[in-house]
Amino acid sequence: MIKSGPVKSVAVKSVTARLAEELAVAEGQVTAAVRLLDDGATVPFIARYRKEVTGSLDDGQLRLLEERLGYLRELDDRRNAVLASIKEQGKLTPELTDALMAADTKAKVEDIYLPYKPKRRTKAQIAREAGLEPLAEQLLADPGRAPDELAAGFVTDEVADTAAALDGARHIIVERAAENAELVGALRERFWDNAAVRTRPASDAAAASEKGQKFRDYFDHTEALTEMPSHRVLAVLRGEKEGVLSLALDGGEDDAYQAMIASALGVDLTAKAPATPWLAATVGFAWRTRLSVSASVDARVRLRMRAEEDAVTVFAKNLKDLLLAAPAGNRTTLGLDPGFRTGVKVAVVDGTGKVLDTCAIFPHQPQNQWDTAKATLAALVARHGVELIAVGNGTASRETDALAGELIADIRKAGAPAPAKAMVSEAGASVYSASAYAARELPDLDVTLRGAVSIARRLQDPLAELVKIEPKSIGVGQYQHDVTPGILAKSLGAVVEDAVNAVGVDLNTASVPLLSRVSGITESLAEAIVAHRDRAGRFQNRSSLLEVPRLGPKAFEQCAGFLRIRDGDDPLDASGVHPEAYPVVRRILDRTNLALGEIIGDARALRTLKPADFADDRFGIPTVTDILGELEKPGRDPRPAFTTATFAAGVEKVSDLKPGMVLEGVVTNVAAFGAFVDVGVHQDGLVHVSAMADRYVSDPHEVVKSGQVVRVKVVDVDVERQRIGLSLRLGDETKPERGPRKTDKPRGPQRKPQRTNDSRGRDTSRAGGSMAQALRDAGFGR
Structure with missing residues (x-):
């Protein structure tokens, strides 16, 4: 068995170096953060109270570090398992070890492992057992001899005739190509860069069905993999899952792929040799039966993963905005x-x-x-x-x-x-x-x-109430039901945790769901805190938390700074100052000769102090700066001031809307292609990304966020289809009001159309262009 120690040490060093490179920070910062995470510290705690240790890595950097650390450690574990497996087979060489150690993704490790991976008996293995590997070698090495002539010498009791011999040799060569890690990786990348998604109706019946009409814009759709946005990917995958669409990946002309395979096998497809036609057919067979299939499967997985990642990012941004919406108090x-x-x-x-x-x-x-x-x-x-x-x-x-x-x-x-x-x-x-x-x-x-x-x-308090609901049920996502549940839950859970800890939690009023999102507090511990509160009465100071059963020093360290006690024994308990840093506050009081009650909120006095004067080996300038900020505004809430939208009187349904109206509304959802706004008519209107500003907007989140009160102009209304086109550019021209359509003719195919879907799965987007065209793509005027 291979010893895991040396391999592990190299891998750990590589992990920290790669993380430092990805985050563009010093490796020492990464090492410190990893140590804290491994010791059980949470991201909010590290970001807020261990700035000196990590060099002030923020919560976004720490979340990325935590995610990538998990992936790279899984990669490290898999690499060690593969090394051990190959060594057990007696086939581990220094070159193979170096190749595995250099592999920076799980896919590359699996590519290298493929020839050594235990598998069921293949046709190539059967051919080798029949003694046909030398025939395959000779055909590759000497194309100047006729295949039938070479194969005649391999006819035996196990090999019926020359055709059977050549067939066995072909399977051996195909397997050799399919297990060439460098070739497989190159083919995968070329396929990804050049392939297109083609969608058609799964059947005439599916196309004519009511369900099928939801996907009719994809009945003749072709789009490059690399250009297809996440919402369209998830839309066509849903259509395929529901049996409406047939989806295929077209990698383009086969010649380029076959040339790559031939080169890897050492075959000259242009040679005028007797064996060249047979070798060319073998190369084509390898592409059609093995390598194109694996490239297509890999591309489909990659396409879905990229789409899910984008969808989760959109959902996470919207959820954060909603959780941090202004509380009425x-x-x-x-x-x-x-x-x-x-x-x-x-x-x-x-x-x-x-x-x-x-x-x-x-x-x-x-x-x-x-x-x-x-x-x-x-x-x-x-x-x-x-x-x-x-x-x-x-x-x-x-x-x-x-x-x-x-x-x-x-x-x-x-x-x-x-x-x-x-x-x-x-x-x-x-x-x-x-x-x-x-x-x-x-x-x-x-x-x-x-x-x-x-x-x-x-x-x-939107935050306190919304934490009681599973994040994916809050309804601010983009195709959230099509995203792998585990991926979505992990990302949204992090968003909720960060939001809760950014605001802080009142220890004497918080519910179990809210407390369970605080750094270091599990659901069972949250239940214990509430039970203790109900039994013993309100908490008067943070230190009394240690009286809660099963809440030890480690949990106290992680949670105490995020819990607030109003009107308690110590005013600092209502602030974001961690109890471990109370001695720093005492030094500040000694220097200023002020009482705690006098200095809290005294901005003029506090701003004359220099953080460096109170820093020491444990609490550096970043922490002291935070402490002074907390003393100036103790327990400050990072959420905006509370405001409400005033809906226009007499505008209660879509038919009440007229082009040209300027209305107040509330942003209910932000997608990659625009934002949905509630203007009080039971149907959200769409502000397309092209109508958000007088400049190019790549991400709607740059302009608006969920829960924001905005003024919008009605630019188009389709009463029949209950669709509303809005603009944040109040000077935009409007379209005349239209009556019901007499016909609904299907649209012809388009080359690389730019479409998206709204919160109900309907096709509504456009990557850019005129507002009129954007609205047509959004469903108006069809």
């Missing part, structure tokens, strides 16, 4: 979960999110109890001192918003303080309502009323 809030037939569910929660009251009202059809519903809401507002009204943006939202608006106007008319109202996204609310956690948290409430509670709490 700890104000008594009335939540309205709209509905027609089943009524509007109502919940009132206090500033901490505790449920005070619930009911259902029926202001809309068919009951039409408008005045009764308004009187009920007025009574709730007066009884509980409601300061905010949160209206869910689902079915009947505009009608319910109008009810809330009329209620507010009546209250103002009566001379009383009126609450403010805001539209709140319902995405994932039904998932929360039916969850096991919601049943434990609100056991006495019906599932439908839990949704109203969630809507109210979302307005107070």
Whole structure:
């Protein structure tokens, strides 16, 4: 067996060097970060409280380091396993060892291992056992002799005739080519660079079906692999999965690939030798039966992985924006979960999110109890001192918003303080309502009323409420249901963790789901913290966390700085200063002769201090700088100030929209091709990337983010298809209003069309060009 020690040491050195190169940082920074991660430190903790150790690597760099570290260690483990396997076979050479040590991807390791990998008996192995390998060698070495003539000398009891001998030799040569790591890698890259995706209807019946119409723009579609954006890749893969589309990868002309194979085998396809036709046929056979298949499979896997990576990146950006949306704060809030037939569910929660009251009202059809519903809401507002009204943006939202608006106007008319109202996204609310956690948290409430509670709490603190929902159910992704669940969950979990720790968590009010996202706190530990809080009362200081069962010094180190205790024994416990750094604060107090209560918030005094004067061997200038910033604004919230969009009166459905209208709206989702904006008509409008700014925009996230309030201009409306074209460029020209279409003629094929899909999977995008053309590609005017 090969000894893993020496191999491992080389591999570890290579890992740190490669990570340093990829991150463009010093290898010492990588080594320090890896050591911390291996010791159980989390990315938020390292980024925030170990800046001196890592040279101030930020959370983005650390996340990438953590991800790549996992991959490279898996690569290292696989390399060692392959080395051991080949050595057991007695075939390990210094050259082979060097090749494996130089392989920088798992695919390259597997390419090198292929000839030595235990496999079922192949036709080539059977031919070798029949003594035909010398024939293969002679055909390659001496094409000047006729194949039949050479093969005649290999006819035996096991080899029936010359045809059988040549067939066996061909299989040996094909396997040799298929197990040539350098050749396989070169063919893979050429195929990737030159291949195109071709999609057609899987059948006439599939094309004519209702499901098929969703994918009709791909019934005659061809696009280069390297140019195909992620949303189109996932769209055609979904169409194939649903049996609507037939998908094939075309690598282009075979001649170039066959020339590469011939070169690797030492075959001159231009020679006028007797064996050249047979060798050329063998090369073609190798490409058609083995190597083109493997190249196509590799390209398909690579295509999907790239598309998934892009889709996850888009989802992660949107999720981060939504989680870090402005909180309305700890104000008594009335939540309205709209509905027609089943009524509007109502919940009132206090500033901490505790449920005070619930009911259902029926202001809309068919009951039409408008005045009764308004009187009920007025009574709730007066009884509980409601300061905010949160209206869910689902079915009947505009009608319910109008009810809330009329209620507010009546209250103002009566001379009383009126609450403010805001539209709140319902995405994932039904998932929360039916969850096991919601049943434990609100056991006495019906599932439908839990949704109203969630809507109210979302307005107070989006982050605290949304962490209770599985991230993929929040609905701000792009084809998230087509992405491998494990990849999506890992990425989104990191986003939630970073968001929670960036904001900080109130230790005395946080739920189990929120606490479980804090650095160093597992779900079971979060449950233990809440149980201890319920039993012993509120925490008065951070150090009392150590009284929680199973919460030891390591977990305390990781979590303490991210937990806030308001009105506790020590004002520093309400800040982002870690307890381990409290001695630094004491030194600052001694130097300034001020009490802690005096220096907190005193920006003028704090800005006269030099961080270097308080740094020591443990806490350097970066940490002291952070401490001074926390003292100036203790527990500062990085989220923006709370604002709401005001939807236009009288604009409640798509048919109410007219080209040229300028409206306020809320960005609900950002995709690679643009952003979807809720303007209050139950159907999001699309701001295509080409209509976002008076400059070229490569990524819509450069301009907008989920939850942002924006002003948009209506540039096109398709009432029949419920599609709305919007622009952030308020000076854009508009298209005249159009009536229903008389026909829906299929479009002809296009060369490399640029299309994308909206949040419901419909084709809507364009990479660039005029606004009019972008809207046509988005489905308007078809």
